[in-house]
Structure formats: structure tokens, C-alpha cells
Amino acid sequence: MTNSPIVTDVAIIGAGPAGLFAAFECSMLKMRSLLIDALDNVGGQCTALYPEKPIYDIPAHPAITAQELIESLEKQIKPFSIPRLLSHQIIELKGEKGNFQLTTHKxxxxxxxxxxxxxxxxxxxxxxxxxxxxxxxxxxxxxxxYVRRSDQFIGKNIVIAGGGDSAIDWALALKDKANHIDLIHRRDRFRASPESLSRLDAAIAEGKIQKIVPYQLKELHGENGILQSVEVATMDGETKKLKTDYLLAFFGLSTDLGPLDKWNIEKTAGKIPVNPSNGESSLPGVFAIGDISIYPGKLKLILQGFSEAATVAHGIYPIIYPDTALHFEYSTTQGVPNT
Ligand SMILES: Cc1cc2nc3c(=O)[nH]c(=O)nc-3n(C[C@H](O)[C@H](O)[C@H](O)COP(=O)(O)OP(=O)(O)OC[C@H]3O[C@@H](n4cnc5c(N)ncnc54)[C@H](O)[C@@H]3O)c2cc1C
Known part of the structure; x- marks a missing residue:
């Protein structure tokens, strides 16, 4: 059985902050869009990696947590009821300007x-x-x-594994909520800002965090999916059993740009070079925004992704409405178009 295709004006691959705002900008120009993401929820890195961290460089928000930012973007696009296809990774992109076919892994x-x-x-x-x-x-x-809800750790014992920013940031963020935190790392040197390292030293001195070094994870012990302890070992085979309710493991991320490599688009060091005046890639009709795009002066910042979203929406308009000239309007003049 074959599924009938979903038809839209603009397919947006990736529903991180840049993709979400692109959906808004397309709607403001009365273009239908579809948001597609491999993950089961929107927000990209903000939701998946650091939902509770405050971001300080979003214009007009002196501080906003990553999750709040995504919730605000959701609120902003809600009037348009933009369809979304989650838990679908795009693996194929074929066709040409005006007529593209995309296929998901399902x-x-x-x-x-x-x-x-x-x-x-x-x-x-x-x-x-x-x-x-x-x-x-x-x-x-x-x-x-990833920590999506820190409240679940109130009064719990936690083992945190890893030696970088995430492990230390979360150990510090949870130290006043958890009953006890063991921070394990394979060496007695952590990679974090000097400020975080001195806060870590203070928390260790206060007894809120116990440093377990140089140890690595060895075995998990528990019953019916309920974790009871984590066994750790040194390189010399010395072991310890740490009683715990949760293990938070921060060993970095692996990213998969795999499918993109097969698409007929020019790439430079894993990024998509675009024309900064409209955000178009080497393949006419395919545009790139956010962390994946590159051009002289590019900054990998959320605010830059937002600006690129507005640029590409204007760049796409002539493809969707070839016979209508686009008259630039402020949102204050235009309002939010009826959908
Ligand atoms: C810890 C941390 C702190 C940060 N702090 C800041 C900060 O203070 N200020 C700031 O401006 N930036 C910050 N950033 C960077 C910021 O989060 C990124 O610049 C931003 O998320 C990029 O947005 P994006 O929409 O381009 O991509 P992403 O947020 O990476 O979203 C991309 C989405 O595309 C989906 N996807 C990928 N491939 C496919 C596919 N083939 N099919 C379907 N879906 C796919 C992914 O699942 C993902 O959801 C921080 C990042 C981290 C990790």
C-alpha cells in the first residue's frame, strides 16, 4: 500500500527555532508550509538539549529559558494551525524548483x-x-x-557521568533539589568555565556533590527497569557501587547529517552555503537557514536564524506566487493574515 503524498507550498525540514519561525514568516506571506522533524517534539536543540537553561541574547528578552522560547514560538504560530510531521526524518529530496518530492524514513x-x-x-x-x-x-x-523536567529529581539520589559543561551545569542546577549527587568522570579534570569550576568546588566542599574520579561506568543494577545502583570502575579494576535512583549521562552528541549528503546540494564542511540575499542554496528552490547554513559573516545564533527565516520567506514568495509582485509590509500594517 502506498500513502498519498502530503502536498504543501513549502516543506520545512527541521522544527528547531529557525524552522518554527520560518513557518511563521511563510504564513505571514500566505504560503502554506509543513514542519517536519525527526524528533517527536519541536524545538530542536533548545528542547532536546537545554530546555531549562536561560538564554540571554534573544532580542527583547533579557533572559528566557530555551523551553519558554519554544513555547512562545509555538504561541506565535498557533493562529496559522501549521501542520507538522514529527518523528519523520527526511531521507530523500528530489525534483526541482516548483516541484520537489521529499521522502521520510517511514x-x-x-x-x-x-x-x-x-x-x-x-x-x-x-x-x-x-x-x-x-x-x-x-x-x-x-x-x-537530556533533562526535560528537573522537578522529578527532588529528593532523589543521582549519578551524573561526564566531564564537560553539561555534566557540571546539571550537577550544579540539581544540587539543591536532589538528595545526593555523585559526579563521576574518568579523570580528575573537568572541562567547564572557571566560574562553573569554582561553583563545583564549593558544592563539593559543602557535601552537596561528591566527586568520584577517576572512574568509568561499568554496570547497572536494578529490577524491572527501576535503577538501584551503578557500578563504576577505575582503569586498574577497582570498583565502587553507587546507590542511585537516576543516572544522567552526558557524553556529548552524535549528529547525523547522513541523508543530506545524498541530496544534490553543494556543501562545505558539512554546511550549506547560501546566497545571503535570499538564503537560496546551490539548488534553486531549496533554501537553508539556522545552524546548517553558511555565508560570510554567519553567526550560529538563534537570532540570526530568525532573521534568515524572514529572508528566505521573501525569497520563496515568487516561486509560490509567480504572477504576484510582493509588496513589502510591516506586520503592524498587515496584521496576522486570516488562515
Ligand atoms: C547548551 C547550548 C546552549 C546554547 N545557548 C545558546 C544561546 O545562549 N544563544 C543562542 O543564540 N544559541 C545558543 N545555542 C545554539 C542554538 O541552540 C542553535 O543555534 C539553534 O538551536 C539552531 O537552531 P536550528 O533551528 O538551526 O537547528 P536545531 O535547533 O539544531 O534544530 C534542527 C532540527 O532539525 C531536525 N532534523 C535534522 N535533520 C533532519 C532530517 N533529515 N529530517 C527531519 N528533521 C531533521 C532535528 O531533529 C532538530 O530538531 C546553544 C546550544 C546549546 C547546545
Whole structure:
């Protein structure tokens, strides 16, 4: 059985902050769009990697957490009821300006007149430690790689593994909520800002965080998906059992730009070079914004992705409405168009 294709004006691959705002800008110009993401929720890195961290460089928001930013973007696009296709990774992109066919890994087809690639660093996932039965505890949430809700750790024992910013930031963020935190790392040197390192030293001195070095994860112990302890070992085979309710493992991310390599678009060091005046890639009708795009002076910042979203929407307009000249209007004049 073949599914009938979804038909839209603009297919937006990636529903991170850049993709979400591109959907808004397309709607403001009365172009239909479809948001597609490999993850099961929108927000890209903001939702998946650092939802509770405050961002300080979003214009007009002195501080806003990454999750609040995505919620605000959702609110802004809500009037347009933009369709979305989540848990679908785009693996194929074929066709030409005015007539593109995209295919997801679940073999669903999308037909679009133009495409916006907003895939950030690619479909991403955590680097998982090679431990027996790890998937059992992942399913029950006793092992996590991103913290989506810090309240679940109130009064709990936590083992945090990793030696970089994320491990330290989360150890510090949870130290006053958790009952106890063990921070394990394979060496007695952490990679973080001097300010975070001195806050870590203070928390260790206060007894809120215990540093377990130089140890690595060895084994998980528990029953029915409920984690009870984590066994850790030194290179010399010395072991310790740490009683815990949760393991938070921060070993970085692996990103998969794999499918993109097969698309007929010029790439430079894993990025898509675009014409900065309209955001178009080497393939006419395919545009790129956010972390994936590159041009002289590019900054990998959310605010820049927002501006690029407005630029590409204007660049796409003549493809969708070839016979209508676009008269630039402020949103204050235009209002939010009826959908
Ligand atoms: C810890 C941390 C702190 C940060 N702090 C700041 C900050 O203070 N200020 C700031 O401006 N920026 C910050 N950033 C960077 C910022 O988050 C990124 O610049 C921003 O998320 C890029 O947005 P994007 O929409 O381009 O891509 P992303 O947010 O990466 O979203 C891309 C989406 O595309 C999806 N995708 C990828 N490939 C496919 C495919 N083939 N099919 C379907 N979907 C696909 C992915 O699943 C993902 O959801 C921070 C990043 C991190 C990790």
C-alpha cells in the first residue's frame, strides 16, 4: 500500500527555532508550509538539549529559558494551525524548483514547491555508554541524556557521568533539589568555565556533590527497569557501587547529517552555503537557514536564524506566487493574515 503524498507550498525540514519561525514568516506571506522533524517534539536543540537553561541574547528578552522560547514560538504560530510531521526524518529530496518530492524514513512522501532546510547540526542523538541492559532503564526514564523536567529529581539520589559543561551545569542546577549527587568522570579534570569550576568546588566542599574520579561506568543494577545502583570502575579494576535512583549521562552528541549528503546540494564542511540575499542554496528552490547554513559573516545564533527565516520567506514568495509582485509590509500594517 502506498500513502498519498502530503502536498504543501513549502516543506520545512527541521522544527528547531529557525524552522518554527520560518513557518511563521511563510504564513505571514500566505504560503502554506509543513514542519517536519525527526524528533517527536519541536524545538530542536533548545528542547532536546537545554530546555531549562536561560538564554540571554534573544532580542527583547533579557533572559528566557530555551523551553519558554519554544513555547512562545509555538504561541506565535498557533493562529496559522501549521501542520507538522514529527518523528519523520527526511531521507530523500528530489525534483526541482516548483516541484520537489521529499521522502521520510517511514516512506511518507511530501510534494512541495520550495524547501527550507533548517536541520541544525542534523538529526541528533546522545552518545550512549556501552552498558548491558541500558535500554531497559532508558525506557523507564531511570537513565536520561537530556533533562526535560528537573522537578522529578527532588529528593532523589543521582549519578551524573561526564566531564564537560553539561555534566557540571546539571550537577550544579540539581544540587539543591536532589538528595545526593555523585559526579563521576574518568579523570580528575573537568572541562567547564572557571566560574562553573569554582561553583563545583564549593558544592563539593559543602557535601552537596561528591566527586568520584577517576572512574568509568561499568554496570547497572536494578529490577524491572527501576535503577538501584551503578557500578563504576577505575582503569586498574577497582570498583565502587553507587546507590542511585537516576543516572544522567552526558557524553556529548552524535549528529547525523547522513541523508543530506545524498541530496544534490553543494556543501562545505558539512554546511550549506547560501546566497545571503535570499538564503537560496546551490539548488534553486531549496533554501537553508539556522545552524546548517553558511555565508560570510554567519553567526550560529538563534537570532540570526530568525532573521534568515524572514529572508528566505521573501525569497520563496515568487516561486509560490509567480504572477504576484510582493509588496513589502510591516506586520503592524498587515496584521496576522486570516488562515
Ligand atoms: C547548551 C547550548 C546552549 C546554547 N545557548 C545558546 C544561546 O545562549 N544563544 C543562542 O543564540 N544559541 C545558543 N545555542 C545554539 C542554538 O541552540 C542553535 O543555534 C539553534 O538551536 C539552531 O537552531 P536550528 O533551528 O538551526 O537547528 P536545531 O535547533 O539544531 O534544530 C534542527 C532540527 O532539525 C531536525 N532534523 C535534522 N535533520 C533532519 C532530517 N533529515 N529530517 C527531519 N528533521 C531533521 C532535528 O531533529 C532538530 O530538531 C546553544 C546550544 C546549546 C547546545
Amino acid at each position: 516512506r511518507l512522501d511530501i510534494h512541495a514547491k520550495a524547501v527550507i532546510i533548517a536541520v541544525g547540526a542534523g538529526a541528533f542523538g546522545p552518545n550512549r555508554p556501552p552498558l548491558d541492559n541500558i535500554e531497559v532503564y532508558e525506557k523507564t526514564g531511570h537513565i536520561q541524556y
